[in-house]
Amino acid sequence: MPRLTVLPANVTxxxxxxxxxxxxxxRAGTEMEAGCFNCFCGTCVVEVLRGMDQLxxxxxxxxxxxxxxxxxxxxxxxxxxxxxxxxxEIVIRTGH
Numbered sequence: 001m002p003r004l005t006v007l008p009a010n011v012t013x014x015x016x017x018x019x020x021x022x023x024x025x026x027r028a029g030t031e032m033e034a035g036c037f038n039c040f041c042g043t044c045v046v047e048v049l050r051g052m053d054q055l056x057x058x059x060x061x062x063x064x065x066x067x068x069x070x071x072x073x074x075x076x077x078x079x080x081x082x083x084x085x086x087x088x089e090i091v092i093r094t095g096h
Contacts, residue, residue, distance in 0.1 A: 002054060002084045005091045006030040021046065021055070021079035021092065032094060034080055042069045044079040051090030056083040 004024045005012040013028035022044055025032040035043035042065045048055070058066070058073050062081045066073050077092075084090065 002087055003089045004028055004084070005089070006032075007049070007091065007093045009094070015084055017084055017086070019084050021077065021082045021084065021090075024084060025079060025092070025094070030094065032079055036080070039065060039078055039081040042066070042071075042078065045069060045071055045076055046079050047075055047093040048077055049091040049093055051086075051088055052077075054084060054086035054088045054090050056085050058082070 001014045002017055003012060004015045006025050006028055009030045011028045011030055015024035022032050022034055033043055035041040039061045062078050063073055065078060066076055
């Protein structure tokens with residue numbers, strides 16, 4: 001089962017494969033910032049410190065939003081778009 005750690009809150013929880021990072025972070029006990037929930041505004045951006053390969057690839061829409069925010073898609077994801085897909089460990093940092 002995948003494990004998600006959310007910094008700086010330093011909370012860790014087992015999460016379901018297929019779950020959005022946004023929902024997984026909230027289930028872990030962290031208030032996740034989010035605005036529109038449809039890969040448009042970018043308020044839910046998180047830095048992925050470990051486990052990028054455990055997330056679904058970004059869509060073209062997500063890449064456009066990350067580009068608008070000057071965020072490298074190799075380090076940053078929108079938590080309303082990225083889904084957990086692997087059994088490994090994921091570590092994210094909230095706040096932009």
